[in-house]
Amino acid sequence: MLVVNLSGKYARTAGDKRMEDTGGKVYRLGVMGGTFDPIHYGHLVAAETARIEFRLRQVLFVPTGNPPHKQEKKISPGELRFEMVRRAVADNPNFSLSRLEIERQGPSYTIDTLRILRKDHPESDLYFITGTDALREIFFWHEAAEILKLTNFVAVSRPGYEARDFLEQARKEHPEAQGRISLLEVPALAISSTDVRARVGRGQSIRYLLPEAVRRFIEEKALYRMT
Numbered sequence: 001m002l003v004v005n006l007s008g009k010y011a012r013t014a015g016d017k018r019m020e021d022t023g024g025k026v027y028r029l030g031v032m033g034g035t036f037d038p039i040h041y042g043h044l045v046a047a048e049t050a051r052i053e054f055r056l057r058q059v060l061f062v063p064t065g066n067p068p069h070k071q072e073k074k075i076s077p078g079e080l081r082f083e084m085v086r087r088a089v090a091d092n093p094n095f096s097l098s099r100l101e102i103e104r105q106g107p108s109y110t111i112d113t114l115r116i117l118r119k120d121h122p123e124s125d126l127y128f129i130t131g132t133d134a135l136r137e138i139f140f141w142h143e144a145a146e147i148l149k150l151t152n153f154v155a156v157s158r159p160g161y162e163a164r165d166f167l168e169q170a171r172k173e174h175p176e177a178q179g180r181i182s183l184l185e186v187p188a189l190a191i192s193s194t195d196v197r198a199r200v201g202r203g204q205s206i207r208y209l210l211p212e213a214v215r216r217f218i219e220e221k222a223l224y225r226m227t
């Protein structure tokens, strides 16, 4: 697996140092934020690969409540998206999920979530997992510089979204990101929630694009039929 960070080498974080000092009592917590409308195998493979490659103790899935960057878009209610994530991660003891964002009022800023997780998990270094498409936007996120102080980023490869040039540029223009962003090559799955919704809308099969328990839920609740 390819793992490179902004400075071209694997990041040795403060957590690594503490882990040595405390005989392994510092952990790494992965945070997989997303709209998950619906969750699909692209998300799950990304999270599992990051978990293994970065020795994450857990990956916490955080479905967004009101994504600040998708205000114009119509998204499914938080409880339905949460339930699909719950079904998708139920059989993996290393995956868990959070209601933090779907229960919070107002826009779901990542910085607010990270501040809470930082407090709730003082023993863990945070690793925010994101696709290379979302990565390209991170310097525009709310309080981006603060986000980079609170978490490392694992940018997982996504077909169609090259990130090396972006990282090269970021290295020059955003010194605060130095050593905080790692690029991780994951098995390429050209699956997107948009495409899943469109397929359902056209009456096409979505089998094998997402877990069967999620597919059945979509069918039971008649989701995405009017997409």
Ligand SMILES: Nc1ncnc2c1ncn2[C@@H]1O[C@H](COP(=O)(O)OP(=O)(O)OP(=O)(O)O)[C@@H](O)[C@H]1O
Pocket (backbone or CB within 6 Å): 033, 034, 035, 036, 037, 041, 042, 043, 046, 129, 130, 131, 132, 133, 134, 135, 156, 157, 158, 159, 189, 190, 191, 192, 193, 194, 195
């Ligand atoms: N196939 C994939 N491979 C790698 N990363 C992915 C893939 N699909 C989504 N991601 C990443 O997972 C996170 C959550 O994605 P999101 O819930 O927006 O899914 P999406 O498929 O991109 O949805 P949509 O098509 O509605 O925009 C983002 O960081 C995104 O980049």
Ligand SMILES: O=C(O)c1ccc[n+]([C@@H]2O[C@H](COP(=O)([O-])O)[C@@H](O)[C@H]2O)c1
Pocket (backbone or CB within 6 Å): 032, 033, 034, 035, 036, 062, 064, 067, 068, 069, 108, 109, 110, 111, 130, 134, 137, 140, 141, 142
């Ligand atoms: O906090 C922000 O300003 C911000 C702006 C854009 C995206 N995000 C987060 O990035 C994650 C991936 O977003 P998305 O749209 O691909 O589902 C998700 O957790 C979002 O809340 C966060």
